Amino acid sequence: MTEGKDKKKAEKNNKIDMMRLPRTIVIALTLWLTFMIVFFAFNDIKFDDFYSLKDHMSVDAYHNDGRVEHIEAGEYGATKKGEKVKVYIDIPQDAFSCGSELYIPLYNSIVDVYLDDECIYKDEYNPDNMSAHYGARVYEIMLPDDAPSKQLMLDITAVVNKPSSDLSKVGILPANQSWKNVLSRQSVIYSSSLSLMVLSIICILYFTVRSISLKKLQLGLPIALFEFLINSWFFGSLGMFRFVIGNEEFNAKIEYYSLYMSSIPLTVFIYMVIDKKLFKRIVTYLSMVFDAFYLVATVIELSSIQLNYSDMLKYLHALMGVLMLMLVLALFYGVSKNNNRYIFILRYGILISIMCGIMELVRFNLTKYVAKKAWFATHGLSSVGILIIAFSLFIYLVSVSAEEYMNKIEKEQLMLLAFNDALTQMANRAECYRRIDDMEAEGVKEYTMIFIDLNYLKVANDKYGHETGDRLLKTIAKHIKAHFMDDAFCARWGGDEFVACVFGDEKLALEKIDAFNKDMDEENASGSFEFPVSAACGYVHSDEENYIKPIEAIREADAIMYDNKKRMKAAMG
Known part of the structure; x- marks a missing residue:
């Protein structure tokens, strides 16, 4: 309740608010960067040991209508759900050594592997559990030592229409090195995505x-949730969870769930940003429809209900597209520029990200139809889009937080000017009234109210100048603050008058008054002024039995001080 403690606490909180998050981010990024450098250095992540089988394969697609289509080596072909692609490979002797494994990256496809007619790996196709086959999958299959003398055949089944796998990445690696091959191809994307997730x-x-401590949802929370989910989707789309968790089905589920769930925190964030009621209602209702449909689709996917989950995903994609379009419109037309000067960061950041997303969809679909996939076999557009939206959200959050912090500082400075005496840097009469109101509200009854009146201020001003008078006021204020800040509060009442209030018993107040009077004696002994330095004091004590309202206590202490002042003048002649 004391003035000194309140000011120190406010300054401490300001420093914590300003430094905590940036410091945490810097420490986290430094530790993570160190980890990634050590990780890649000690694990010898390199691409030299990979032997591509693209030039040693023959590919045939077996369509549902009975047609057999010969496809150029390394290409997958425009297959439909349930159709097969068979890849025949003659393993060259120089590509193989004892303890080698076959590396097969697929997307929305499964594979059985044969050496001549002997099956060495089988991945059962289960049409009743389609979600177990969705997404990126990486197969690591040990090859027997006599593999070069036999023909290798990959029997691949598409689990969706036009699954868009790239067979040019099939190859041979030393045993247990497949994860290194993936990381060598995607090391920058992998480390960036994982760093953003952390x-x-x-x-x-x-x-x-x-948010819990302030009892108010912070703008950064939905932004952070969105960043985590969108990076989880991207991480899963590259099959990276396969190496972290070791489960392909889990990787696929994380990929899809993260993508659809990312719209929820994004919607919450944009709802917090927009200020026009019509757009708030539209975003709310559309989000509720999407969330309900997503929940139904998830329940069906996790249950044994016989329904084409792939078809439901099409509707979910369409509904998600409508929701995203409405969110963009809400950002452009649902926010008053006068109320949010930084909204342009979000508008153009998300707009550019959406353009990247559209181009990524075009790229993704072109890979299903074009004969040459070399120009379309990268997730670069997705990476750019995710980085742009992450950067724009981060810049927006930092800008808004910085403005809020500066407004807070400005408000505190204005409050300080309104309730602080500029000359003595003490609380003024207005602040004293606020403290009195707090005392009455909190039911404080035991205290000692002290009224202090400075002597010889008029003499100092008239004879030695106002600079000397100001110096005298500052000196007295310094001594008052030295003794009446702990377990008390003090204020400049006006002119040469000061008020101090000491909480607790009367003995403590008398000790503080004695210490203050000793300071006056020491000030005179030092000769810092060419005239005597002194002050008249009057005090009134209040307790449970003899309670006095604080404002009445000030009046009584003032009257007692006035009597003491007359006695002091009479004693000095």
Whole structure:
């Protein structure tokens, strides 16, 4: 309740608010960067040991209508759900050594592997559990030592229409090196995506704690959740969870669930940003429809209900597209520029990201039809889009947070000017009234109210100048603050008058008054002024039995001080 403690606490909180998140981010990024450097250095991630089988394969597609289509080596072909692609490979002797494994990356496809007519790996196709086959999959299949003398055959089944796998990446690696091959191809994307995920988790924890402590949802929480989910989707689309968790089905589920769930925090965030009621209602209702449909689709996918989950995903994609379009419109037309000066960061960041997403969809679909996939076999557009939206959201959050912090500082400075005496840097009369109101609201009854009146201020001003008078006021204020800040509060009442209030018993107040009077004696002994330095004091004590309202206590202490002042003048002649 004391003035000194309140000011120190406010300054401490300001420093914590300003430094906690940036410091946490810097520490986290430094640790993660160190980890990634050490990880890649000690694991010898390189591409030299990979032997591509693209030039040693023959590919045939077996269509549902009975047609057999010969496809150029390394290409998958425009297949439909349930159709097969058979890849015949003659393994060259120089590509093989004892303890080698076959590396097969597929997308929305499964594979059985044969050496001559002997099956060495079988991945059962289960049409009743289609989601178990969705997404990116990486097969690592050990080859027997006599593999070069036999023909290798990959029997691949498409689990969706036009699954768009790239057979040019099939090859041979030393045993247990497939994960290194994937990381060598995607090391920058892998480390960037994983770093963003780790950073997102840190931000989620920070903003969750902050939201709970402030009892208000912080803008950074939905942003951090969105960043985590969108990076989880991208991470899963590259099959990276396969190496972290070791489960292909889990990788596929994370990929799809993260993508659809990412719209939820994004919707919450945009709802918090927009200020026009019509768009708030539209976004709310459309989000409820999407969330309900997503929930139904998820329940069906996890249950034994016989329904074409792939068809449901088409409707979910369409509904998600409508929701995203409405969110973009809400950003452009549902926010008043006067109320949000940084909205342009979100508008153009998300717009560019959507353009990247559209081009990524075009690229993804072109890979299903074009004969040459070399120009379309990268997730670069997805990477650019995700980085842009992550950057724009981060810049927006930093800009808004910085503005809020500066407004907070400005408000505190205005409050300081309104309730602080500029000359003595003490609380003024307005602040004293606020403290009195707090005392009455909190039911404080035991205290000692002290009224202090400075002597010789008029003499100092008239004879030695106002600079000397100001110096005298500052000196007295310094001594008052030295003794009446702990377990008390003090204020400049006006002119040469000061008020101090000491909480607790009367003995403590008398000790503080004695210490203050000793300071006056020491000030005179030092000769810092050419005239005597002194002050008249009057005090009134209040307790449970003899309670006095604080404002009445000030009046009584003032009257007692006035009597003491007359006695002091009489004693000095």
